[in-house]
Amino acid sequence: MAITADDEPGRADRNDVRRANLALVLRTLRERGPRSRARIAEDTGLTKASASSLVAELEERGLVRGGELEQTGHTGRPGLAYGLSGATYGVGVEIGVDYLSAVAVDLTGTVRLSRRLALDVRAAAPEAVLDAAADLVRQTVRTTALRGCRPVGLVVAAPGVVEEGTGRVRYASGLDWHDVEVGAGLRRRLARHRFPVAVDNDVKLAAAAEWACGVAAGTRDLAYLSGEAGVGAGLVLGGRLVRGARGFSGEIGHLPLDPTGRRCACGRRGCWETMVGLGTLLALAADPGDPVRDPATDVEARVAEIRARADAGDPRTLAALDRVGTDLGLGASVLVNMANPEVLVLGGYFALLGDHLLAGVTRELAARVIAPDLGGCRVALSTLGFTAAARGGAHTALERVFTDPLSVD
Amino acid sequence: MAITADDEPGRADRNDVRRANLALVLRTLRERGPRSRARIAEDTGLTKASASSLVAELEERGLVRGGELEQTGHTGRPGLAYGLSGATYGVGVEIGVDYLSAVAVDLTGTVRLSRRLALDVRAAAPEAVLDAAADLVRQTVRTTALRGCRPVGLVVAAPGVVEEGTGRVRYASGLDWHDVEVGAGLRRRLARHRFPVAVDNDVKLAAAAEWACGVAAGTRDLAYLSGEAGVGAGLVLGGRLVRGARGFSGEIGHLPLDPTGRRCACGRRGCWETMVGLGTLLALAADPGDPVRDPATDVEARVAEIRARADAGDPRTLAALDRVGTDLGLGASVLVNMANPEVLVLGGYFALLGDHLLAGVTRELAARVIAPDLGGCRVALSTLGFTAAARGGAHTALERVFTDPLSVD
Numbered sequence: 001m002a003i004t005a006d007d008e009p010g011r012a013d014r015n016d017v018r019r020a021n022l023a024l025v026l027r028t029l030r031e032r033g034p035r036s037r038a039r040i041a042e043d044t045g046l047t048k049a050s051a052s053s054l055v056a057e058l059e060e061r062g063l064v065r066g067g068e069l070e071q072t073g074h075t076g077r078p079g080l081a082y083g084l085s086g087a088t089y090g091v092g093v094e095i096g097v098d099y100l101s102a103v104a105v106d107l108t109g110t111v112r113l114s115r116r117l118a119l120d121v122r123a124a125a126p127e128a129v130l131d132a133a134a135d136l137v138r139q140t141v142r143t144t145a146l147r148g149c150r151p152v153g154l155v156v157a158a159p160g161v162v163e164e165g166t167g168r169v170r171y172a173s174g175l176d177w178h179d180v181e182v183g184a185g186l187r188r189r190l191a192r193h194r195f196p197v198a199v200d201n202d203v204k205l206a207a208a209a210e211w212a213c214g215v216a217a218g219t220r221d222l223a224y225l226s227g228e229a230g231v232g233a234g235l236v237l238g239g240r241l242v243r244g245a246r247g248f249s250g251e252i253g254h255l256p257l258d259p260t261g262r263r264c265a266c267g268r269r270g271c272w273e274t275m276v277g278l279g280t281l282l283a284l285a286a287d288p289g290d291p292v293r294d295p296a297t298d299v300e301a302r303v304a305e306i307r308a309r310a311d312a313g314d315p316r317t318l319a320a321l322d323r324v325g326t327d328l329g330l331g332a333s334v335l336v337n338m339a340n341p342e343v344l345v346l347g348g349y350f351a352l353l354g355d356h357l358l359a360g361v362t363r364e365l366a367a368r369v370i371a372p373d374l375g376g377c378r379v380a381l382s383t384l385g386f387t388a389a390a391r392g393g394a395h396t397a398l399e400r401v402f403t404d405p406l407s408v409d
Numbered sequence: 410m411a412i413t414a415d416d417e418p419g420r421a422d423r424n425d426v427r428r429a430n431l432a433l434v435l436r437t438l439r440e441r442g443p444r445s446r447a448r449i450a451e452d453t454g455l456t457k458a459s460a461s462s463l464v465a466e467l468e469e470r471g472l473v474r475g476g477e478l479e480q481t482g483h484t485g486r487p488g489l490a491y492g493l494s495g496a497t498y499g500v501g502v503e504i505g506v507d508y509l510s511a512v513a514v515d516l517t518g519t520v521r522l523s524r525r526l527a528l529d530v531r532a533a534a535p536e537a538v539l540d541a542a543a544d545l546v547r548q549t550v551r552t553t554a555l556r557g558c559r560p561v562g563l564v565v566a567a568p569g570v571v572e573e574g575t576g577r578v579r580y581a582s583g584l585d586w587h588d589v590e591v592g593a594g595l596r597r598r599l600a601r602h603r604f605p606v607a608v609d610n611d612v613k614l615a616a617a618a619e620w621a622c623g624v625a626a627g628t629r630d631l632a633y634l635s636g637e638a639g640v641g642a643g644l645v646l647g648g649r650l651v652r653g654a655r656g657f658s659g660e661i662g663h664l665p666l667d668p669t670g671r672r673c674a675c676g677r678r679g680c681w682e683t684m685v686g687l688g689t690l691l692a693l694a695a696d697p698g699d700p701v702r703d704p705a706t707d708v709e710a711r712v713a714e715i716r717a718r719a720d721a722g723d724p725r726t727l728a729a730l731d732r733v734g735t736d737l738g739l740g741a742s743v744l745v746n747m748a749n750p751e752v753l754v755l756g757g758y759f760a761l762l763g764d765h766l767l768a769g770v771t772r773e774l775a776a777r778v779i780a781p782d783l784g785g786c787r788v789a790l791s792t793l794g795f796t797a798a799a800r801g802g803a804h805t806a807l808e809r810v811f812t813d814p815l816s817v818d
Contacts, residue, residue, distance in 0.1 A: 233747065244749020259667055
């Protein structure tokens with residue numbers, strides 16, 4: 001709903017009204033695509049004069065640009081259609097176990113640039129990792145500046161437990177990091193760029209990406225499960241990413257599913273990760289010495305090899321995938337029972353091997369979900385691959401612009 | 410500010426603005442208490458003329474009433490203070506296993522009336538239960554009408570899986586109900602009262618009550634666990650009750666915690682309910698034939714007897730409570746890891762025996778929650794007792810008024 005200055009109810013000053021209306025125009029363009037100022041006025045309930053003034057300000061701030069002539073009806077002059085600008089973008093950086101990646105996504109949702117850098121993050125000192133990440137961001141900014149583009153924010157995806165306000169990684173078992181100041185470290189290194197830097201959990205950001213641009217884009221109630229060495233969950237409920245009181249939600253990998261189960265790296269027994277983490281699948285599918293169990297080989301190549309064996313009908317591989325698929329469904333049923341999502345998106349290696357895992361997953365869900373018809377939940381495989389977390393970071397960095405267009409110069 | 414950037418974009422008309430401003434005044438009175446029209450104007454940023462006109466309309470609709478003279482400063486004329494009306498109320502009805510209860514809560518949050526009717530719901534035909542529930546509502550309406558009060562809506566709390574839109578109870582194991590049309594049945598029986606009737610899961614409504622008026626009132630991220638024959642969860646995340654895509658969220662009782670565990674009534678093994686349901690506690694604490702295991706005795710009396718034995722230091726009772734407390738913490742850790750709530754509220758029998766369960770709960774949470782310091786989560790015992798679900802229903806019925814005051818004649 002548009003707010004007009006006359007009706008404006010709150011203690012609001014004119015800036016609040018302006019901000020809300022600028023945001024309304026931006027969101028209208030995002031949801032409905034480029035259109036003339038007359039149609040923007042029509043869609044929002046703003047007067048034509050207001051719509052024109054708002055569009056002009058958004059154009060000045062580099063958030064909107066005029067494009068093609070648009071003929072809206074059969075009569076009348078065609079209007080110039082305005083759309084979101086491709087020149088303003090958010091940056092997402094992911095700190096993975098053996099890589100850093102950066103993605104730039106512009107306001108239209110287009111990926112402008114994607115880079116990936118192989119790096120043994122576990123072996124490197126955290127300060128060296130932050131140096132490399134900052135370099136990656138600087139390169140991204142330099143490359144895109146040549147094309148007249150500019151960044152409005154950076155959100156870093158890190159594995160493990162991330163403290164929301166500070167951007168400190170409290171604990172990341174995959175990296176063996178404890179209390180690493182990712183937020184402060186990158187803010188210091190990138191100070192001269194003057195855009196905000198935030199840090200968030202990689203699985204939460206991957207869920208945000210699924211919601212923004214994945215197979216289940218726009219679904220109001222979405223659950224995301226990432227399969228890598230560990231397992232994490234991200235939830236979008238009622239159209240909002242769940243963060244929890246301190247940003248620590250989504251820790252599902254250590255579901256205690258079996259008191260006499262395998263010992264987990266965390267020291268407990270029978271954690272879900274010990275049943276469905278990538279290492280377990282590889283151990284079930286192949287003996288030690290088999291190349292798929294060689295940690296020196298790129299993980300995607302090893303997953304691809306497993307996939308090739310399964311496609312060729314190798315019985316041991318298929319049995320391993322059935323076992324893991326069943327246990328994946330077992331743990332996933334907990335999430336589906338708790339959250340009643342409309343869609344469960346499987347990401348990470350679960351997506352890459354999805355068609356061999358789905359039978360076990362759906363069988364187990366059917367047996368364990370209490371609501372009828374899985375509560376309406378369908379299972380989908382992520383198509384974002386290993387870029388999901390970085391893309392989610394970039395989208396999250398852009399959210400601020402859609403909420404508060406005045407935050408951009 | 411009444412309308413913020415978060416609100417849905419759309420075509421504004423003057424009714425929308427009026428509605429938003431009426432709601433703003435109502436919420437201001439709820440949050441800050443009775444006050445003069447001048448102070449309402451000050452608090453909301455409305456002009457004095459607008460504030461007066463809005464208050465007059467709310468008074469006409471029976472939502473606000475003028476009361477005492479209020480002297481706001483040292484100078485000037487005192488103004489008449491306006492507050493929420495105690496004459497407009499929401500009704501909550503709970504269908505329990507062995508009782509029906511009704512609660513009327515007025516706009517000020519005061520419980521105007523509370524009734525409880527012993528009824529063996531499991532043994533009765535569903536139609537007879539709905540007859541009795543409708544009678545209970547009629548009595549409530551009649552009694553309060555004598556005092557000049559009127560209801561604006563009814564929300565029924567039912568155990569089990571409730572379909573959101575229709576109010577159909579799809580499945581309630583405690584009642585052995587399958588596809589009972591609670592919503593339609595009560596709407597038909599209460600048609601002449603012309604207020605809306607909704608049905609929701611009892612645990613979700615109890616969580617709503619905790620959020621509205623319980624020990625953790627107003628907490629943005631709240632997890633609620635109810636302990637009865639079964640266990641259910643209710644979540645408030647980011648200040649909103651989690652419903653799930655079809656209203657089926659919160660099914661936590663069948664967490665599969667032990668593949669070789671006890672057989673559950675649902676047919677599966679090792680469900681959390683088999684470890685922490687009330688029946689399990691009673692079986693651990695007493696031999697068959699002991700009065701606390703006599704299903705003919707009121708459940709509250711049996712829990713009180715367990716409490717008395719524990720307070721007296723009976724070793725078997727204390728050992729049973731320690732066992733159940735530990736397993737309660739085990740399952741609760743799943744919820745805390747998933748949702749990262751600021752507070753975990755224990756309800757139902759967990760609250761009544763809480764001080765004997767807490768040691769086990771907190772020990773197990775400390776061992777199993779991944780986030781540092783339990784992610785900031787504290788554990789609290791519900792003080793609402795067995796009225797929680799009905800109260801949550803009444804509060805939920807009132808929510809519509811606070812969102813859309815124009816919905817009331």
